[in-house]
Amino acid sequence: MEQQTPKSKRKRGRQQRRTNITRQKLLDAAKTVFSERGLDLTRIDEITERADVGKGTFYYHFRSKEKLIKELIKGMLGELVAVIDEKCEGINDLTALMDTLIQVHTEFFSNRWEDFVLFFQGRADLTLQVSYSGIDTPFVDYIERMESLLDSVIEHRISKPALRRIACAVAGFLSGYYSFAVISPQGEDIDETFRSLRGAMVASLVRFIKETAPSAEAIGNVENNTSVN
Amino acid sequence: MEQQTPKSKRKRGRQQRRTNITRQKLLDAAKTVFSERGLDLTRIDEITERADVGKGTFYYHFRSKEKLIKELIKGMLGELVAVIDEKCEGINDLTALMDTLIQVHTEFFSNRWEDFVLFFQGRADLTLQVSYSGIDTPFVDYIERMESLLDSVIEHRISKPALRRIACAVAGFLSGYYSFAVISPQGEDIDETFRSLRGAMVASLVRFIKETAPSAEAIGNVENNTSVN
């Protein structure tokens, strides 16, 4: 075995670089086509065409379209979570956290339309009975990251399900607004709009959380059933 | 011409009924399959199979899958808007309006999972460059309905774009929460969860709107601000 790369089987160098480049070309092309045609209607031929490589090359790098999608979504959400972690580290005030979260999301998807489409398409896929296998995990990780951030900032202890509800509301609000803004007229700058709404969003989400934290806990005696805890 | 049905070309009766039944069977089957496989991956054969009719029958009733989708989404959103109109008529208090809107959405999608999937899939489709033609109009109508309701309830005049932003935020929040809750663990009852969050949602959306209405107006001169308060 070689000294530099004990992880791989054999020797590396320019070959390794070429592989990475080709692989990246495929990933980039795929993201582009996905944002144009959607996950389902994208054909492998179209991806390889855009990437300007032969069709066989695709199958050399990825077992199937499903694996590719899984990798893309996992990568994208991984990046998002990483930025969230970085920017939110050490914050222990709820308002500050909300403000940063919104900022991070806005900045992340700004000028990365393809990633937002990927995000939204992937999430829409989760509502189906048959979806691309494995793409749920990254989304769950993402939500759980938000949960733990919220948890560390909310005063009194609240239950796991209650946390989950709040995290879903926050995440839903963020992407929900974005997605509807798409229908907006003219060449309105969504990001700037989002920025201008940021203050109000923060304030209302904070209020939402503060009011929900106790009441979300109380679920169960509301109706008569479902004893969460 | 016959006396009963002057609208149609010729004679009607049992034949008319049979047609309607078959057509409805196709629409129902389509909705079901769409919620399982998604719009794109649904095959005509699968729809006719579920509806228990011959394949040719589909093409007798619908020119294409695209037309079918358009009709389904238009119908579904038409129903939703109708309920919204009915329940929100005469309301002139912002808080009451928000409360009713949330209630209507929850009730509407409760036990109508297929419709929610249709709603969400359709909306996800709008983020693409190539989507099913014609499905944007119903969504725009829906948003505009919300706009006019908000307009009639918010005190001071605000501009069209500002209204649009607020309506998007409200609609995004509603469906966004719902869609993320899907990832929720166990057999949690989303509707009940939603119900328990309703109070907080109303309060925070009202606050959001009241804070946004003036500041959304000020877009353009913003930039480094976020003057919450």
Add this chain to the structure above:
DNA sequence: GTCAAATCTGACGATATAGTCGGAAATGAC
């Protein structure tokens, strides 16, 4: 009953896409 129009059927031809495979080209070791 007869006839015409409306509705339904499913086999069929045309087309499109997935995934494979034998071989070409590039790389690295020597």
Add this chain to the structure above:
DNA sequence: GTCATTTCCGACTATATCGTCAGATTTGAC
């Protein structure tokens, strides 16, 4: 340079789906 290994290519096969069409069946008028 040779040779083995990795990477890439694109023509090909196998399969899946669309949309059509000629004919069967049902309905309504008479």
